[in-house]
Amino acid sequence: MLPISYWRNRKIYTRLLGSRCKKCGAEFFPPVKVCKKCGSREMEELEMPKTGVLVSFTKLTEPSYEFEEYVPLYLGFIRLDNGVQLVAPLADVVEEELKPGARVEATVRKWAEDGEEGIIFYGYKFRVVKQP
Amino acid sequence: MKHNSAILGYGAYVPRYRIRTEEIARVWQGGGSGPNKMKAIASQDEDILTMSYEAAVQALRMAGSGPIQAILVGSESKPYAVKPTGSILSDILGFNQTLAVDLEFACKAGTEAMQMISGMVSSGVIERGLAIGADTAQGRPADDLEYTAGSGAAAVVIGRRNGNEVARIEYSVSYVTDTPDFWRRPTRPYPSHLGRFTGEPAYFHHITSSVKQLLSDTGLKPEDFTYAIFHQPNPRFPVEVGRRLGFTDAQLRPGLLNEIIGNTYSANTLVALSAVLDESKKGDRILLASFGSGAGSDAFVIEVNSKPDDDGYIPLKERLKNYIEVDYSIYARWRGKIRK
Amino acid sequence: MEGEDKEMSKVFVRSAGLIPVGEYWEKSIGELMYEAASKAIESAGDVKIDRIIVGNMFSGYGTHQEHLGALLASVLGMAGTEALKVEAACASGGMAVHEGYLSVKSGEYKNVLVVGVEKMKDIDTGHLTKALAMAESAEFTQAVGATFISLNALLMGAYMQRYNVPEDQLDYFPVIAHKNGATSPHAQFRRAVSLDDVKRSPPVAPPIRLLSSAPSGDGAAAVILSSEKGDVEMLASETATNELMLFQRDNPLEFKATKAAFAKAIKRAEITKDKIDFIEIHDAFPVVSALSLEAMGFSEEGKAGRDAESGKYNLDGELPIATFGGLKARGHPVGATGVYQVVEAFYQLTEKGGKNQVQGAKVGATQNVGGVDTTSVVHILRRVS
Numbered sequence: 081m082l083p084i085s086y087w088r089n090r091k092i093y094t095r096l097l098g099s100r101c102k103k104c105g106a107e108f109f110p111p112v113k114v115c116k117k118c119g120s121r122e123m124e125e126l127e128m129p130k131t132g133v134l135v136s137f138t139k140l141t142e143p144s145y146e147f148e149e150y151v152p153l154y155l156g157f158i159r160l161d162n163g164v165q166l167v168a169p170l171a172d173v174v175e176e177e178l179k180p181g182a183r184v185e186a187t188v189r190k191w192a193e194d195g196e197e198g199i200i201f202y203g204y205k206f207r208v209v210k211q212p
Numbered sequence: 213m214k215h216n217s218a219i220l221g222y223g224a225y226v227p228r229y230r231i232r233t234e235e236i237a238r239v240w241q242g243g244g245s246g247p248n249k250m251k252a253i254a255s256q257d258e259d260i261l262t263m264s265y266e267a268a269v270q271a272l273r274m275a276g277s278g279p280i281q282a283i284l285v286g287s288e289s290k291p292y293a294v295k296p297t298g299s300i301l302s303d304i305l306g307f308n309q310t311l312a313v314d315l316e317f318a319c320k321a322g323t324e325a326m327q328m329i330s331g332m333v334s335s336g337v338i339e340r341g342l343a344i345g346a347d348t349a350q351g352r353p354a355d356d357l358e359y360t361a362g363s364g365a366a367a368v369v370i371g372r373r374n375g376n377e378v379a380r381i382e383y384s385v386s387y388v389t390d391t392p393d394f395w396r397r398p399t400r401p402y403p404s405h406l407g408r409f410t411g412e413p414a415y416f417h418h419i420t421s422s423v424k425q426l427l428s429d430t431g432l433k434p435e436d437f438t439y440a441i442f443h444q445p446n447p448r449f450p451v452e453v454g455r456r457l458g459f460t461d462a463q464l465r466p467g468l469l470n471e472i473i474g475n476t477y478s479a480n481t482l483v484a485l486s487a488v489l490d491e492s493k494k495g496d497r498i499l500l501a502s503f504g505s506g507a508g509s510d511a512f513v514i515e516v517n518s519k520p521d522d523d524g525y526i527p528l529k530e531r532l533k534n535y536i537e538v539d540y541s542i543y544a545r546w547r548g549k550i551r552k
Numbered sequence: 553m554e555g556e557d558k559e560m561s562k563v564f565v566r567s568a569g570l571i572p573v574g575e576y577w578e579k580s581i582g583e584l585m586y587e588a589a590s591k592a593i594e595s596a597g598d599v600k601i602d603r604i605i606v607g608n609m610f611s612g613y614g615t616h617q618e619h620l621g622a623l624l625a626s627v628l629g630m631a632g633t634e635a636l637k638v639e640a641a642c643a644s645g646g647m648a649v650h651e652g653y654l655s656v657k658s659g660e661y662k663n664v665l666v667v668g669v670e671k672m673k674d675i676d677t678g679h680l681t682k683a684l685a686m687a688e689s690a691e692f693t694q695a696v697g698a699t700f701i702s703l704n705a706l707l708m709g710a711y712m713q714r715y716n717v718p719e720d721q722l723d724y725f726p727v728i729a730h731k732n733g734a735t736s737p738h739a740q741f742r743r744a745v746s747l748d749d750v751k752r753s754p755p756v757a758p759p760i761r762l763l764s765s766a767p768s769g770d771g772a773a774a775v776i777l778s779s780e781k782g783d784v785e786m787l788a789s790e791t792a793t794n795e796l797m798l799f800q801r802d803n804p805l806e807f808k809a810t811k812a813a814f815a816k817a818i819k820r821a822e823i824t825k826d827k828i829d830f831i832e833i834h835d836a837f838p839v840v841s842a843l844s845l846e847a848m849g850f851s852e853e854g855k856a857g858r859d860a861e862s863g864k865y866n867l868d869g870e871l872p873i874a875t876f877g878g879l880k881a882r883g884h885p886v887g888a889t890g891v892y893q894v895v896e897a898f899y900q901l902t903e904k905g906g907k908n909q910v911q912g913a914k915v916g917a918t919q920n921v922g923g924v925d926t927t928s929v930v931h932i933l934r935r936v937s
Binding site for chain 3: 081085086088089092093108109110112116135136137138139140141142143144145146147148150153155156157165166167168169180191192201203204
């Protein structure tokens with residue numbers, strides 16, 4: 081990731097800032113310029129709900145070079161409580177807990193580092209909600 | 213120092229992962245155990261920013277909406293040597309009109325943050341602020357400290373008293389000297405210490421000094437407190453210092469966590485405060501005394517007011533039950549003790 | 553491509569050339585293009601190329617070489633000829649053929665050389681994975697560590713749940729591809745694999761395994777498209793797009809780009825889909841094969857795996873796919889793949905299929921996608937009798 085790109089998107093990465101159509105109310109993540117439902121260009125910022133369900137997951141052992149320190153990298157196809165879908169890294173994984181339909185919540189974790197001397201990229205990760 | 217502020221919300225975060233000290237002993241000594249059973253370790257994708265975020269989110273939710281005009285993060289394991297953790301956290305939490313500073317004073321940087329925020333609130337300079345102590349403590353492999361150096365974070369939202377506050381900060385005392393018990397030079401990965409010298413001249417001297425001054429200033433006696441929290445570098449020290457100062461095991465027990473999470477350094481006494489506030493009731497009085505190597509101690513009188521109104525809140529000790537044990541190799545990899 | 557213009561030219565595939573997909577440590581990207589292009593030029597007879605179009609995905613990132621159009625013109629000794637590069641991720645090759653088709657169709661050009669090329673082996677796996685992930689959003693897909701294969705893995709998991717399909721039913725697709733690849737002279741992997749082999753191969757991004765994932769390789773393929781009547785006519789070349797990001801689609805299991813491109817192609821070619829004798833599909837992963845065949849209506853939703861199991865898509869089945877091994881066994885040098893498909897269709901329609909010949913093939917199709925059905929290119933070709 082490019083550090084300036086990270087800076088530009090930091091609110092999207094750490095707060096799940098998306099957008100909502102002022103005309104039809106459709107919600108999107110990441111934010112869009114034009115509503116994919118009604119074509120309106122009048123969009124407003126909206127933070128996504130931080131909870132949802134896991135649809136499917138995978139365990140990546142050959143990521144791009146930027147993530148090699150973090151293998152295995154677990155990724156989830158997540159459907160948030162407002163219906164918005166996204167792919168997100170998973171945190172604190174116990175594989176047996178990664179059942180389709182499992183409740184998940186967003187937190188902020190380290191995504192990667194831009195080398196030993198570079199900046200640290202933080203962003204959303206989801207974890208299974210486990211009531212003690 | 214008399215305070216006129218309140219704890220409006222609090223949160224503690226301890227990572228999900230644990231390593232048993234007998235596992236550490238297996239690697240270095242061929243068996244046995246450490247002074248504690250296990251310690252909490254941050255996952256590979258956690259650092260004091262992410263742990264502070266977790267604790268802050270809890271504290272802010274409990275405190276309810278309102279401004280945060282100062283964010284002070286106390287830690288000795290900052291992600292950056294130069295670049296404030298406080299400003300990253302402020303941005304993530306959405307508070308940009310705020311003072312944001314990182315503090316360091318070994319294990320007492322968290323209570324320093326609490327002192328300073330409380331001072332700013334008491335003086336009327338700010339309405340609400342966020343005090344945080346967090347560490348992913350570094351223990352040199354095979355060193356005595358490796359058995360206890362844990363990871364965790366705690367956050368306290370401090371604001372003006374409003375009648376519904378969780379607790380009131382009434383009084384504090386700080387005591388410092390130049391004592392070389394434990395330190396870390398700028399480019400070194402692990403701290404150094406002087407072994408048993410960290411006991412009497414450091415830990416015991418500073419905590420007894422601050423607490424005696426506190427009791428003298430306020431006219432309070434040990435029996436006037438429902439709970440007492442002393443910095444816990446291991447399971448034994450807080451019990452011993454409590455005994456010397458005239459406190460009972462019953463006053464100490466609710467805040468003792470070292471046995472299962474280790475020493476969370478800058479988070480240490482604030483994590484314990486979270487556990488105590490979870491079970492305290494209106495009218496309870498809490499004595500809290502931190503210790504930071506180098507050395508110093510902050511002692512506080514805190515009076516409990518009301519239970520927070522937060523349905524989703526899960527008490528810390530309940531959350532601590534949901535842990536995953538890892539072995540030394542995973543721990544070594546995650547904490548950068550072995551490298552590709 | 554709406555409307556009909558009687559002045560427009562018909563488009564024929566005049567000649568074709570390719571090199572086997574593999575590891576060309578000693579050859580540069582220019583040399584790969586040169587070899588494939590030379591074969592097409594040598595078999596084209598006396599021809600003057602008036603436009604060169606190169607399909608390629610990541611030469612800049614993978615070899616530090618851009619400006620492939622001018623590079624190819626130079627190495628062919630054809631400097632002066634109009635030349636350009638076309639990029640549409642893994643559909644770059646198909647898109648280059650599409651642009652070549654339009655060039656000839658428009659009447660502006662008579663003979664267009666289209667070359668697809670990718671050099672994947674000059675960079676290590678970590679950087680190759682990054683290059684492939686560039687098909688989706690840099691800021692919102694790559695940023696979270698999602699690779700191209702992981703998107704397909706998440707999609708496969710969702711497919712298996714939605715249609716209650718077991719993993720090993722989808723794994724018939726690589727079995728078919730490898731069976732055909734075993735006798736394909738230009739395949740990267742010329743050996744058959746069993747369903748058990750696929751199931752026992754190591755997971756690379758579960759449920760996707762090593763043997764259910766298209767390999768990486770260097771490759772180049774070329775065709776000369778011409779307005780001059782030849783043995784194979786390109787009846788249609790159509791493309792469409794879907795949302796860039798798989799998970800920003802209402803239904804990630806719907807391959808809308810392939811569906812739209814195929815529908816337009818059928819209409820343009822003025823045929824019905826049952827006239828198609830074989831199709832080179834974009835079988836990068838089993839779930840892509842399944843969703844592609846379902847989007848084009850060859851299998852019902854959720855039934856492509858069952859159809860694969862039944863033999864429908866075998867070389868001697870109702871609708872052969874991956875006739876020379878497909879992406880899985882012939883290989884998938886990403887930006888070249890769409891051109892390989894057209895070359896292979898040309899071979900089938902000119903009876904040059906050898907052991908892989910689809911008997912009596914008169915009409916063939918190709919489907920090449922970039923991203924996870926983000927760009928889809930469909931070609932329909934016919935043997936001129």
